[in-house]
Amino acid sequence: MDGDSLRNASNHSPGIHINILGPLEVVKNSVALTPTAPKLQQVLGFLALHRQQVSQTGDLITEVWGESPPASAQSTLQTYIHKLRRAFTADGPYGIRSAPPCADEVIQTRPNGYVLTVPQERLDLGRFQRLTAEGQAALRRSEPAAATRLLSRALAAWRAPVLQGAPLGALSARRATALEETRLHVLELRFDAELQLGRYDSTINELKTLLAEHPLHESLHVRLILALHRCGRQKEALAVYDRLRDSLVEELGLDPSEELRRLQGDIIAARFPGASPGRATATVTGPTPAQLPPDVTDLRGRHRKLDLIERHVTGTGERGGVSSLPIVWVTGMPGVGKSALTLRAAHRVRRHFPDGQLFADLTGAPAAPRRPEDVLHGFLSALRVPPERIPAGLGERSQMFRTLTAGRRLLVLLHDAVSAAQVRPLLPGSGSCAVLVTSQVHGLHSAMVIPLEVLDIADGVDLLAGIVGRELVAREPRAAERLVTLCGGLPLALRAVAARVVATRRAARRGHVLSAMVWKMSDPRTRLSLLCFDDLDIGSRYQASFARLTPQEQHACLLLGLLPGGRFNREQASAQLGYAVGDIDALLMRLAESHFLRLRTSGCPRAETYYAFHQISRAYVQQYDTGPVLPLASGAAIERDTRELLHDG
Known part of the structure; x- marks a missing residue:
């Protein structure tokens, strides 16, 4: 309309x-x-x-x-x-x-x-x-x-x-x-679509009219030059480039962008064969890759982290060397919000990367994460490299990717990396690009590592209220705070519980639905089941993370989860596992780096170091031997489940 x-x-x-x-x-x-x-x-x-x-x-x-x-x-x-x-x-x-x-x-x-x-x-x-x-x-x-x-x-x-x-x-x-x-920007996208349909004449006329209002707009000039080039008017396309270059130098003291210079070289190579050897003209045609998943709008408690990421990847913060590739490595336990933070950051800075945004989920199967060469095949295809020109080996694909990204302003978002070795071949070849990585392990030495902790009570309640409604939370403030505590401050767990509350409110409009949910979640035997709702599933995240541990680390997690209180020092861990005290530190540190354990220091004058399970991590390992965690009923069974909750509560 x-x-x-x-x-x-x-x-x-x-x-x-x-x-x-x-x-x-x-x-x-x-x-x-x-x-x-x-x-x-x-x-x-x-x-x-x-x-x-x-x-x-x-x-x-x-x-x-x-x-x-x-x-x-x-x-x-x-x-x-x-x-x-x-x-x-x-x-x-x-x-x-x-x-x-x-x-x-x-x-x-x-x-x-x-x-x-x-x-x-x-x-x-x-x-x-x-x-x-x-x-x-x-x-x-x-x-x-x-x-x-x-x-x-x-x-x-x-x-x-x-x-x-x-x-x-x-x-x-x-x-x-x-x-x-x-x-x-929407006009530019429409021009890209019309160029793909071969509607060159109408696009050229409209672009010329628009450029009379925006004479120094480089992205519009790119589309005009490309349209002229594709319909065989190379001389006119080069004349448009020359006029823009002269205007930029005279009025702003700037040279044309790398994208424009690259496009000029391709036109020269097409008009005068041999003038610019070795250039792949297919890499500059077609739409700019824009692969980011939809933005996240309900992020809570992460604004300082967002600002830190933005300053680093846009070059306004301090990083090693002007030409160094800015890499941000966001790490934390399952469900803590790594993906939400990096996705929000990526959308926030995308305007600084006009040559496109690439996205890859590196998860794969638990025992077989995605191979870098497969990810690179997708990246090269997104950069318009014809299938027959994509090399077969990892080394050659990585080299071609670095060559194509040199001088461009591309943003790369890599989700759920399992190691630095998986990420290293996927890095662009220029400091004008930027890379955001989420992972449960610490990674590249050249990256800015941002560890994420759980939300505090206030931010957790705010996230809950944004989903279930502030009136409901205001009616049951203590129950809302208790739900945040029972979810361990994990945003994913809170979203799952909130989605379940929203689904059950129709059956519970006269009852205290938050209090009923608190009562049900207080039983550790059913807590993980309540944290599974549709695609919001904290249990599956832990299952994938647990599968990546070595058999020795898995065995240690299961035994340590049996210790009372979920916290212990190295001597207690040694006794539980049957290891010598001197041999236990490396194992415990690996579990801490994988975020199954957290390293803590007591507040007493001696400041003793100890290890602790997050309560959701402990609930997972304690239920591991009892079979897979099954989500509670949803859909048609939600109302019946809610009535039982309210009646039992």
């Missing part, structure tokens, strides 16, 4: 419809409700730019009044919110209220702020974001016709600049600028 069809759509989809990709428009059942007062437009525009996110009161005040708000700013803001609500619940701009205030109000109050709750399809920005995501997915599936259709529909939602004619404060202006950049 584009902006022009908004009014007609309201006849078929009751409720408030809001447009911000152009002049502000608000329609309800074919009735225009757009506020005319500038301050009301400013408040509504800010809320719409942050749909389904809590807009903090302080940010709204800064948006409307700047850095020096009057003393009455907060009460005046409340008045603005009240006026907007009255307009939205009326039959007309000044009509009689059609319904009293209720939980499904368009603007809802939250602690320290407000949130606009219109569904995604009733906000043009929401439709733009959905269609863009679907178009990108079609590109990744190599479906250029579908991608062109979806991305064109996304772009049709734009009628003019964001909130044209409405007053914008500093915060909204920055958000509007970012959205304009996103629109340009």
Whole structure:
């Protein structure tokens, strides 16, 4: 649905419809409700730019009044919110209220702020974001016709600049600028799809028009030069490159990007054979690889780690040598959130890597992790190397990968590495790239190692509340804190429990569902079963990790798990395993590096060192001999299971 069809759509989809990709428009059942007062437009525009996110009161005040708000700013803001609500619940701009205030109000109050709750399809920005995501997915599936259709529909939602004619404060202006950049990126993706379909003439004409507005935009020039080259207009393509190079040097004092210089070399090689020998023109055609899985939005307690990763991989932090390859190695126990952190970081920095993002899951089977040569075959294919040109051996594939990535700005995300040896052949050949790795073991000496610990109580409760609802957590705060403790502060365990709570709330709407879950999880014999829900399965993570241990390490884990309290010193471990005290340290350290044990120091003056199981790790090894951990019933059996929980509780 584009902006022009908004009014007609309201006849078929009751409720408030809001447009911000152009002049502000608000329609309800074919009735225009757009506020005319500038301050009301400013408040509504800010809320719409942050749909389904809590807009903090302080940010709204800064948006409307700047850095020096009057003393009455907060009460005046409340008045603005009240006026907007009255307009939205009326039959007309000044009509009689059609319904009293209720939980499904368009603007809802939250602690320290407000949130606009219109569904995604009733906000043009929401439709733009959905269609863009679907178009990108079609590109990744190599479906250029579908991608062109979806991305064109996304772009049709734009009628003019964001909130044209409405007053914008500093915060909204920055958000509007970012959205304009996103629109340009979506245009680039649509051009990529149309080039794959061979629609060169129409693409060339549109790009020339667009470049009149953005004369120094390098990515758009890349597409124009590539389109001209592919339809046989090499001389014109080289002339476009020369004009851009002269403009960049004259106005910015910069040379064209490596991607543009590489493309120029390929065109010269095609027009004058032998002028640029040895270049593989297939590596610069086709869409830029964008293989990152979907972003994670409910990350908690990791903001400092995120900032550290961003500074390191973008070169704004300190690292060894300007040309050194930045590598971040995130390590921690199963379920602690390594994947979520690195994925959020990858999406946060992806704009710094315009040549693409590559992703590989290195897990494989527990006893047979993925071979580096197989991963490299996928990477080379993503970089548009024809299958017949991909070498057979690991060494040659690794060498070709380093050659192709030299000078490019690529981001590589490697999930669940089992060793440094598995990762080393997958490293790009240039410091302009960056690598993010998740692993349970410490890895490369050249990497920045970021160990992840479990969430504290406050962050764990916040994560739980974000999934099950803050009202439920506020009703049972002690039970929520107890659930965080029983989950050991592991984000994956908390997500599994939260998903189970959400699924059971319909059957338990009158009961204390969090307290009932606490009661059930207090039994260590069933705790791991409750931490398995659909694809959220902490038990399978431990099963894969345990399978990677040596038989000696597995045997030691099982015996040490029988010690009372789950903590012990080296002498107690020696007695339990039947080892000499002098021979036990290396084994215990290997188990600590694999995150089955944690090395701790007592707080007494002597500061004695001891080892401890995380409670979920101990629950796993204690149940290992009793057979596989089976998840509790889900789906149709959820309501029956919940009634039993509440009755037993």
